[in-house]
Amino acid sequence: MSLFGAAALLLATGPAAPAAPVKPAAQAPERSPRAYGPAVPKQARTVALTFDDGPSRYTPQILAVLRRHHVHATFCMLGDEARRYPELARQVVAEGHQVCNHSRDHANLQKASTAKVRAEVTKAQKQIKKATEVTPKVFRFPYGASDSQARKVVHGYGLRVLGWNVDPEDWTRPPAKKITTRITAHVKNGSVVLMHDGGGDRSHTAASLEATITRLRARGYTFVLA
Numbered sequence: 682m683s684l685f686g687a688a689a690l691l692l693a694t695g696p697a698a699p700a701a702p703v704k705p706a707a708q709a710p711e712r713s714p715r716a717y718g719p720a721v722p723k724q725a726r727t728v729a730l731t732f733d734d735g736p737s738r739y740t741p742q743i744l745a746v747l748r749r750h751h752v753h754a755t756f757c758m759l760g761d762e763a764r765r766y767p768e769l770a771r772q773v774v775a776e777g778h779q780v781c782n783h784s785r786d787h788a789n790l791q792k793a794s795t796a797k798v799r800a801e802v803t804k805a806q807k808q809i810k811k812a813t814e815v816t817p818k819v820f821r822f823p824y825g826a827s828d829s830q831a832r833k834v835v836h837g838y839g840l841r842v843l844g845w846n847v848d849p850e851d852w853t854r855p856p857a858k859k860i861t862t863r864i865t866a867h868v869k870n871g872s873v874v875l876m877h878d879g880g881g882d883r884s885h886t887a888a889s890l891e892a893t894i895t896r897l898r899a900r901g902y903t904f905v906l907a
C-alpha cells in the first residue's frame with residue numbers, strides 16, 4: 682500500500698489511531714479517487730483489540746503477548762485501578778498502547794446525574810494522568826450504558842466515546858479456546874473487540890490472546906488502535 686493509500690485508509694476508517702497525525706489539507710489533493718469511494722478497500726482488513734477494567738495483575742501477561750506479536754491495543758482503565766497499580770498503568774503506556782478512560786470505579790452512568798458523570802470522568806482522568814502522565818482522549822462507558830446527557834458531558838471534556846462490536850464475553854470465563862473462536866467467528870473489517878484485563882480472574886483471556894492474534898493475522902488482519 683502506498684503512503685497515501687495508508688493515509689487515506691486512516692482517514693476513511695473512522696476511529697483511527699490518534700497517534701497518526703495526518704495533514705488532510707496537504708494530502709487531500711494527492712489522494713487517489715478511490716479514497717472517496719467505498720470506505721475501506723477490501724484487502725485492508727483492520728481490527729482493534731481493547732481491554733477493560735484494568736490494570737490488574739493479569740495485565741502483564743496480556744502485555745507480554747501483545748509485545749511478542751508487535752500488536753498495539755487500547756486499554757480502558759478504571760481510575761481507581763490506575764491509582765492502585767500505577768506501575769502497570771505506566772507500562773501499558775510505555776509499550777505504546779492507547780489509554781482510555783473507563784470511569785473511576787465502573788459506575789453505571791446511564792440515568793446518572795450530570796454531577797455524577799462529571800465526577801467519574803474527571804476523577805479518572807486525573808488518576809490515569811497521575812499514573813501514566815498521559816491524558817486519555819477516549820472514554821468507554823461502563824457496561825456500554827449511557828444516555829444522551831451522559832454522552833454530552835463526556836464529549837464536553839473533548840473525549841471520544843468508544844464502543845465495541847465483537848464481545849466474546851470473556852468476563853464469564855469461558856475456556857480460552859472458546860474466547861478465541863467467539864472472536865474470530867465475528868471479527869469483520871473494522872471490528873472493535875471487547876476483552877478484559879481487569880475486574881476478576883482474567884487468566885483465560887490472557888491464555889486466549891496468542892491464538893486470537895495468530896489467527897486474525899493469518900486471515901490478513903492488521904491491528905489498529907480503537
Ligand SMILES: [Zn+2]
Nearest residue numbers: 733734823824
Ligand atoms: Zn468495564
